[in-house]
Amino acid sequence: MNISVKIGNAVFPNPVTVASGTFGHSEDFYDLEEVRKLGAILPKTVTRYAQEGNPPPRICETPAGMINAIGIENPGIDVFIAEKLPRLQKTGVPLIVSVLGHIPEEFAECVEKLNAAGGIAAIELNLSCPNLQKKVLVAQDPEATAALVSRLKKISQYPLIAKLSPNVTDISAIALAAEAAGADAVSLVNTFTAMAIDVGKRRSRIGNFTGGLSGPAIRPIAVRMVWEVAQKVKVPVIGMGGITTADDALEFLIAGATMVAVGTYNFVNPRAPLEVLEGIKAYMKANKMTDIKELIGSVQR
Amino acid sequence: MKKIQHKLKILSNKQICGKYFQLVLQAKELAPRLKPGQFIHIKVTDGFEPLFRRPFSVFRARNGKVEVFYDPVGRGTRILAAKEKGETVDVLGPLGTPFTLPGKDIKQVVFIAGGIGVAPFLLFADVLKLHKAEKILLYGARSREHTFPMTEFKKAGVKTFVATEDGSVGVKGRVSELFSKITIDPATTMIYTCGPRAMMAAVQQFTKGAGLKGEGSMEEVMACGLGACLGCSIKTTKGYRTVCHDGPVFALEELIFNC
Numbered sequence A: 001m002n003i004s005v006k007i008g009n010a011v012f013p014n015p016v017t018v019a020s021g022t023f024g025h026s027e028d029f030y031d032l033e034e035v036r037k038l039g040a041i042l043p044k045t046v047t048r049y050a051q052e053g054n055p056p057p058r059i060c061e062t063p064a065g066m067i068n069a070i071g072i073e074n075p076g077i078d079v080f081i082a083e084k085l086p087r088l089q090k091t092g093v094p095l096i097v098s099v100l101g102h103i104p105e106e107f108a109e110c111v112e113k114l115n116a117a118g119g120i121a122a123i124e125l126n127l128s129c130p131n132l133q134k135k136v137l138v139a140q141d142p143e144a145t146a147a148l149v150s151r152l153k154k155i156s157q158y159p160l161i162a163k164l165s166p167n168v169t170d171i172s173a174i175a176l177a178a179e180a181a182g183a184d185a186v187s188l189v190n191t192f193t194a195m196a197i198d199v200g201k202r203r204s205r206i207g208n209f210t211g212g213l214s215g216p217a218i219r220p221i222a223v224r225m226v227w228e229v230a231q232k233v234k235v236p237v238i239g240m241g242g243i244t245t246a247d248d249a250l251e252f253l254i255a256g257a258t259m260v261a262v263g264t265y266n267f268v269n270p271r272a273p274l275e276v277l278e279g280i281k282a283y284m285k286a287n288k289m290t291d292i293k294e295l296i297g298s299v300q301r
Numbered sequence B: 001m002k003k004i005q006h007k008l009k010i011l012s013n014k015q016i017c018g019k020y021f022q023l024v025l026q027a028k029e030l031a032p033r034l035k036p037g038q039f040i041h042i043k044v045t046d047g048f049e050p051l052f053r054r055p056f057s058v059f060r061a062r063n064g065k066v067e068v069f070y071d072p073v074g075r076g077t078r079i080l081a082a083k084e085k086g087e088t089v090d091v092l093g094p095l096g097t098p099f100t101l102p103g104k105d106i107k108q109v110v111f112i113a114g115g116i117g118v119a120p121f122l123l124f125a126d127v128l129k130l131h132k133a134e135k136i137l138l139y140g141a142r143s144r145e146h147t148f149p150m151t152e153f154k155k156a157g158v159k160t161f162v163a164t165e166d167g168s169v170g171v172k173g174r175v176s177e178l179f180s181k182i183t184i185d186p187a188t189t190m191i192y193t194c195g196p197r198a199m200m201a202a203v204q205q206f207t208k209g210a211g212l213k214g215e216g217s218m219e220e221v222m223a224c225g226l227g228a229c230l231g232c233s234i235k236t237t238k239g240y241r242t243v244c245h246d247g248p249v250f251a252l253e254e255l256i257f258n259c
Helices: A077-090 A104-117 A142-155 A171-180 A216-232 A246-255 A272-286 B075-081 B120-127 B151-155 B175-181 B197-210
Strands: A005-007 A010-012 A016-018 A059-062 A065-068 A096-100 A122-126 A160-163 A185-188 A192-194 A211-214 A237-240 A259-262 B005-017 B020-026 B039-043 B054-057 B060-062 B065-070 B088-095 B108-114 B134-141 B158-164 B189-194 B213-217 B233-236 B239-242 B249-251
Touching: A016 A272, A059 A211, A065 A216, A077 A096, A077 A104, A096 A104, A104 A122, A104 A142, A122 A142, A142 A160, A142 A171, A160 A171, A171 A185, A171 A216, A185 A216, A211 A216, A216 A237, A216 A246, A237 A246, A246 A259, A246 A272, A259 A272, B005 B065, B005 B075, B020 B075, B039 B065, B054 B065, B054 B075, B060 B120, B065 B075, B108 B120, B108 B175, B108 B197, B120 B151, B120 B189, B134 B175, B151 B158, B158 B175, B175 B197, B189 B197, B197 B213
Parallel strands: A016 A259, A096 A122, A122 A160, A160 A185, A185 A237, A237 A259, B108 B134, B108 B189, B134 B158, B189 B213
Antiparallel strands: A005 A010, A059 A065, A065 A211, A192 A211, B005 B020, B005 B088, B020 B065, B039 B054, B039 B088, B060 B065, B213 B249, B233 B239
């Protein structure tokens, strides 16, 4: 059974990864034998310089979901490359590093530093985090998306994946702009801007006021968006949004995703990505599929 | 690497006093690994309502059993309260950075707790059974209903002092009324505290003024419980730190209370 997939020239042994920001680097908690089975590891977004993140409360639980406004707390790319990257590389699992720049120059510097560091498989461009006090995200503007992807494609040694925002009128337009500018893949969805109010205190439950919604509640919208985008672009699509089980992941694959990512549900079941992988294999076996290509985009029209 | 995900059988789940329920889980493999101040993260439903696990300080871990107690105030704990003996729950643990054990030269160990914050200190007392220090518990609660019984603490060799806001048990007032029970000798005293933030802020003030060393156990809304999502981060003098992984135990002087 062939379940390996490609993005640009990067090869992944299977289509299952983790959504950026949901997988810790704390080796104390992850069984290395199990982590090694992942198709890719996609750690939390790093920025050019260290960021503190947003004031608490940073998360709140919502019906079948959660709102987060972590605010990309991270030690900055220099510390990431020096301290975290080597430990991640020791797993032997292909790494997709997520980067974010507040200005295009910062994105470029991050890409250049990763070129120099080496030993990764691809770079995911976080164009879509909704928790950084920006009026308009790059991923909300097709022209800004195209300009940035184009600029970074010229300098990157690694395939580029554009992480898209669902907080747009037409996500396919952004996906097409990213593709035309040279993106090797698109990943969707990032979180939906959302809010929850503490009725007793008459205050937002999130310190940053609004945050991003994720989890099972968003899955039907995410599946629809992945399907829509996969119809329009030729590059691979990494699909995510509320995946908890293999059946959830299969919806995305059948809708057209080449890879799937488990995010929020890692917090509930740390083994979820592995259970998803086992379930995909079991499904393919039961349906006599020998190559994952038979599964991807196989939704009947 | 030792496993952290366990499916544990409920041995009992009963209302033990006033507001509090006590849950006892069969955990032969997990129990001996739990240290004072650590917690377990329990999945209370197979579905998505509520989505997150719920964290519980470990109250006792001996004879292959893990005990926690809780106040069923929220959606998650109310579902937990309805579970019966024989049912299985999915548990992550041991989680969190434990309390630092007092050195041999410590002669006085003082636990200062408020309400449900008294939970980690019985396990701590069990662990310190052979430590020669005098163990004191200063315990504050709102009323009799909110007061956890002191019997097990006394049996574990802890000298207990209680204050309730309405005077229904012990001294009338806040736990700060009991600070005079502490012999101020910085070189031989360790303070450990857990409870409402206003109480912990008062303890921090007191220890700072008296030159005493201490640690506090914090609480915050948690998603992953593993230090991955950074959702439970609190501001400390060293920057943001996760309550679930860097904590829940922090050096008292590092904590920042905005009360």
